Amino acid sequence: MKLVIFDCDGTLVDSQHLIVACMNEAFASLGRPAPAREATLSIVGLSLAEAFAALTSADDTDIPMLVEAYKGAFHAQRQKPGHAEPLYEGAREVVEWLAGREIALGIATGKSQRGVRIVMTHHGLLDRFSTIQTADDAPSKPHPAMIEQAMAAVGARPEDTVMIGDTTYDMDMAHAAGVAAIGVSWGYHAPQALLRSRPHALVGAYEEVPLVLKGLWRA
Incomplete structure (x- = not known):
């Protein structure tokens, strides 16, 4: 069984606009200055607690309140x-091309199960994914648990599995x-940051993905 796992956000x-707006609201709710937009986008992909720790500090006592404020804002x-x-x-x-070839599809994301299911249902794609791994189910990226659990769920081997993502956390998790x-x-x-994490390929448009997948699996 071949498995292709996608990051979500x-x-x-x-x-990005929604994430930045909610992050700004979360900090404002505690009377704290919001991080720069670039800083917020740099932590997309991490689970919420790890994201706030990266934006503040790991011992910041406000992190649980920031997490709850972000969830409420979202x-x-x-x-x-x-x-x-x-x-x-x-x-x-x-996604439809892969699903039509009986390739198992998965999602590995820092979102919650509820959040990713809402957005995939909105786009009519939820039933295309055989496994959805989230921050509710596993340690934050780049820990490999999300990918390992996705492979176990569909019976895929590492050599038959590919992770597609936009952050270094995704690349490091795959490795x-x-x-x-x-x-x-x-x-x-x-x-440039992605390349430093040594992806097997870097694509600039979705239309490149099928050819890259064919090349990886041939190799």
């Missing part, structure tokens, strides 16, 4: 008219799990 969906934003976490161009087509890594250039970490 920054890889499948563009949620839920409130989702209720607003015009809320959108759009798919990146070509994402739907590649830790012993699977191939494809970096995407349209997400929240710069291509």
